[in-house]
Amino acid sequence: MTAGKGLRMQLWATGHLLRSRMIAPMGPRKLVGMTRILRTYGPHATTGFALAANRRPDGTGLVDERGSLTWQEIQDRADALAVGLAAQGDAPTSVAILCRNHRGFVDAFLAAGRLGVPALLLNTGFSGPQLAEVLEREQSTLIVYDEEFAGLVADARSRIPALTEVLSWVDDESATRDEVTAEQLITAHRGERPPPARPGRVVLLTSGTTGTPKGASRSGGGPQELAAMLERIPWHGEETVVVAAPTFHAWGFGQLVIAATMACTIVLRRRFDPEATLALADEHRATGIALVPVMLERIMELPAEVLDRYPLSSVRFVTASGSRMRGEAVTAFMDRFGDKVYNSYNATEAGQISVASPADLRHASDTAGRPVTGTTVKLVDDEGREVPVGEVGRIVVRGASEFDGYTAGDTKESLDGFMVSGDVGRMDADGRLYVVGRDDDMIVSGGENVYPVEVERAIGELSAVREVVVVGVDDEAFGQRLAAYVVPTEPDAVSPDDVRAHVKARLAGYKVPRDVVLIDELPRNASGKVVARDLPEVSS
Template identity: 55%
Template structure:
């Protein structure tokens, strides 16, 4: 307990307040419980006049944001048909997303966070599986929502963002205006948060969470230099577990959240300097886009206020990690998370300087084991399944399924190894490893070699079925601007570094790799390209 208090004091999360504020904070906790969104109401008590959220529409203080969340919650309860049981949110980063999220908790509804990249069939499958009865969405996604709800005419629809304020549709803004000054009545139940897995190789699964505890927050604050009542630019999508976590932790710390609906690398740098942000939350692809800006554009912005630039969600390019820190300082913190397990490991700037591709060291309160197929613990440097034991594990998939466990350790679904210094390295997904001619091959190993070729900007390698060898590798590359390289040249580059059985059978040049909103490469789409080519 002493360590927990020390951590919270260092981060200024625990500080001296007026006695009446302590009383009101306790009242908030009694009313809302310690849910993921309780921090929004606490921030409104702690520093009501401090900006809580800044988006394209301007700034809202913590008090204003809290009152708007109350008004929207009251409006939702006033709708006919009884209180919603599950609210699906399909919105970009803006106040409407936040208000829907917080209000859902205040009415006791489950919350399903939907990927803004969903097509109609994928969204239909998810909302039907999770029994969504209310959808809050940005107007731009209307065709997708209409298609998904074609057989659900009873589902309530609420527009979170519209570019037409005079629209006759039901919107979050209109509902707030109609119920301004009202508060929701206490709910009869406590809702759950449903986060979707990435779904890069199949249909996303719903992972049900009851919410983390103070130890989870301690683990983050011990490794990343957060400070209460500062400013964070949250560019990572808030519907994803990583962006969501950065949003709710910012609220808990009463940190101003600066965000924009769509990521723009130069705008992000401008927001950091303009608001003197000390924190930045991104996905790795956003570092790539920032460093792809022309030198004369990047150097207009100092980023001097940044204390940390935290990232998670996919693999980082080692060259980009070093280049970003060379320009903006040693501020990158790489977090290895899983929707099912929460935070697993964090790499500090010092770790990344030593090994830019590391996932870091186990988070506070987390144990990591590397196990083989017989659940034997492997020695440093040996590759096996990554198994995790911590307090942030999920409650199970909404389908009733769960992950594989061994002696209390949950499979992360990834394979990797620990080095002699205790640093974790993720080699790839356990379902990405292929067996080619009896040899185990990890696509990421080949990706790393191809990425070192000067003509290659981005690369993804997948395994496909092979009648003779069982499986073989296929590579997809995006070439650097004005660069040229033949398939034979790239294959020889791999052959010079790796065994012959690791050389891709085919290498295809693409204009861009298919990616999700969080920057993860959609391998299912690449597999479909191969299947289509084979059938042709």
Template identity: 50%
Template sequence: ASRKQPDTLDPAAALLSKIPLRARDSTTIAAPLFHSWGFAHFTLGLALSSTIVLRRKFDPEATLSLSAQHRCQTLVVVPVMLQRILELPRDTIERYDLSALRVIAASGSALPGELAIKVMDTFGDVLYNLYGSTEVAWVTIATPEDLRAAPGTAGRPPRGTILKLLDEQGKEVAAGDTGRIFVTNEMLFEGYTGGGNKDVIDGLMSTGDVGHLDRGGRLFVDGRDDDMIVSGGENVFPREVEDLLADHPKVDEAAVVGVPDEKFGQRLKAYVVTRGKASISEGDLKAHVKSNLANYKVPREIVFLKELPRNATGKVLKRELEAGEDQ
């Protein structure tokens, strides 16, 4: 994807309007530098004359150790790194003095609400979550106040950003209703190098996701617009089921996909990683979903795995899970 060089410092001002980064701070960048999130903080850190702390390979305890050693005010991560850090024993986490930490900046994949609360309960209300993509740069940023008030939110648009949720006819949807996410800012890309572009309506570009706004104007991302599962004529966005499964005290993480079904067109199949040595049955998890969601959102099958396949930025590789259906 190609993007023109911004003519002003407004893009940096947009980020700084939500995330309180300061000049000459020390910053640990655990997020990979080949990803736009890590690289953006590296370049922003140079502009702010920051001290940048890097490590060749992510290790949760080493990240805490380096941040404490250099009295870092900022830690830049992808959400799965936060999960790995919190899996450390409590006494290991408390071994490191992170009192200087003012900002934990997360992006790159979905940040579950339960994880956000655990991070803030452990390190204080210093967590900021940016939702965006390579094509549109950023869409919204959730502050600690947002995450406390509405765990799981992606936040509100920063300065200079316009966000709209549109239906299939290009009309704005009401608060609480699901729509396609469109955005405009100064950092929209100019198109893929191999040709092609994202959908654009009235100057706003599609992120490829769907979501809804609460009454406070906070965005919730419900999933990819092409991830929707149609089962028996009912629309299901996997994110809702995944978050509910992950909220179970014996579940570490979950992924939900749609698989072919002769009767219903598609059925839901869940892949679950249990927490530690916890044991739970498929029936118990189905009952957990059924007690909170409509029957058509209950997975027909649940497969237990040791871990979910992920890319370098922590996104679950659902295509690898789906590919297993053909083997």
């Protein structure tokens, strides 16, 4: 980047930070404090929380089922917990966090930063073997976890005898227990501060829908990356945002960090409930809701009389990412609540790639929108040549942040300075991106290439279908064949023959699934993605 272009980008970013009130007027003392924080923490995920406490120490920083905390209380709790964790056996090499959306997640993540060790964000949908495998691979010897996961942690302990355990959320705070709890440590060390340390990295895990998830870390793009998001999505500083997306997931965690950096009050609820999410937004006069697509779908499945109770008049944006959004759910939401939905296409390794505005989604409800400023997206063939507009190609990305590699030592494939996302898609003449699926999702059946998403979209047109996923299964004659797993809106609402006839009327014959399996629900992980390995097997 030339010096002139770099200066223009800095001015552009500053303009958006000012307009969104991310940068606010402040007196000399707070300005000095902000400068000290930036020098101490650098561009780290914990920085925003420290900046918010400097900016609004007595302002409400977080609300959960236990009540509210000011920004300064959040900082004080993190200091105390860090001191307490450091005293638990040997000095931790990392802090593994197995928590749902509540203050304990924030406490543990910030405490890890205070100790200068990695914070490993664990999927709350893990099985026992997955948890143990990840903890072993990441060499984690200290875990902070919710009481409901005690059984999983016990399984992991059988493989990692030296594992130090600290309970975070407990259902009954008054009960006597042998385990050490985070609240005990915070109370015992209140007012203490750990020795200064440069914050350790945050390790996010890939979705792991087909295998054990990988640990990934990324160098932040700083103000430019934040400004690129603020340019598209109307966040404003010092407002209130409901973060319903799982905070351990890259998308939910990013929304948590952005909210803190903007000094926005963060409203959390341990478990997602569609009506409760609407109620929280209305009760707290939230201007934003961050969720994953399946959450928006579940909201729109509520009865009309329930939806009528929550006008969401204060909400200015609902931002979603993490998986493909069903177009009919997006349209139904905007028809009822207004054009407020913003669909983000992100990757754990690449950060934010593109954003679809409400206008984009009105034009095409399945679009991932246009690349954000500072990010270049290309669609290439197997030889790395750009494909024509409208044709499907591999999505490669170059953005403001850099992928530092997986914790196991490997990294993403790159192509001429672009990271290969692993997704395939197409671009329309107006520059809108459409994600067709994963590169390895393509099904080759009888020599014909099929991307499941187009079959899923056709089946999803049926009013009797609640949701659907299409996968490839082994076939002796064709190599692979298509299997569709369909969740009807109610029992007997649709038959396999209905599904096949509908697809045959809209797509080529080789795209008609031979197997149509009717099931009660799709197996999903905590971030809403379908876990293919948990689908019922079909006979050969």
